[in-house]
Amino acid sequence: MxxxxxxxxxxxxxxLLAAMGMVVAKNPVHSVLLLILTFFxxxxxxxxxxxxxxxxxxxxxxxGAIMVLFLFVIMLMNLNATTEPxxxxxxxxxxxxxxxxxxxxxxxxxxxxxxxxxQQGSTDIGLIQNLGRALFKDFVLPFEVxxxxxxxxxxxxxxxxxxx
Numbered sequence: 197m198x199x200x201x202x203x204x205x206x207x208x209x210x211x212l213l214a215a216m217g218m219v220v221a222k223n224p225v226h227s228v229l230l231l232i233l234t235f236f237x238x239x240x241x242x243x244x245x246x247x248x249x250x251x252x253x254x255x256x257x258x259x260g261a262i263m264v265l266f267l268f269v270i271m272l273m274n275l276n277a278t279t280e281p282x283x284x285x286x287x288x289x290x291x292x293x294x295x296x297x298x299x300x301x302x303x304x305x306x307x308x309x310x311x312x313x314x315q316q317g318s319t320d321i322g323l324i325q326n327l328g329r330a331l332f333k334d335f336v337l338p339f340e341v342x343x344x345x346x347x348x349x350x351x352x353x354x355x356x357x358x359x360x
Contacts, residue, residue, distance in 0.1 A: 204244055211237035228267045235259040249324045 211234050218230035235258045242251035331339055 200244055204241070207237045207240045207244070211241070224270045225267065228263060228270060231266075232259050232263045235263065246323075249327060 214230045214233040214237065218227045218234060221227040221230060235254065239251040239254045239259075242248075242254060
């Protein structure tokens with residue numbers, strides 16, 4: 197076995213174990229820390245796919261900013277089991293059904309996915325130059341629409357948060 201295959205299996209196993217641990221953890225702080233570990237292992241998988249830029253952005257945005265913010269919010273909320281509302285069985289059943297339907301959609305999408313590009317063995321898939329070319333040539337309209345959407349969301353947050 198070569199080193200890349202071993203690294204893939206180790207990162208995939210750690211990622212799956214950390215994700216399952218995050219879901220079943222009773223303490224929300226432990227959940228956030230396990231999710232951060234999952235994000236780091238996913239970034240390692242991006243590096244194995246030769247997508248260094250995506251791995252760095254993934255670590256900076258998700259593990260560095262969003263998850264640290266989640267951790268601070270959870271710690272400031274001072275959650276404990278006595279104040280947590282109990283969910284009835286109907287809500288739990290609806291959650292299981294929704295999760296099963298999501299799994300069904302993901303499996304159906306993966307069955308229809310084109311794996312021809314993965315079998316070619318191209319080494320320049322995740323490079324920044326190709327990402328920039330695709331973003332500003334093929335997807336310029338959705339990119340600009342999303343920037344206007346983010347701008348309007350920021351303006352809305354300022355208006356809502358402004359004191360009277």
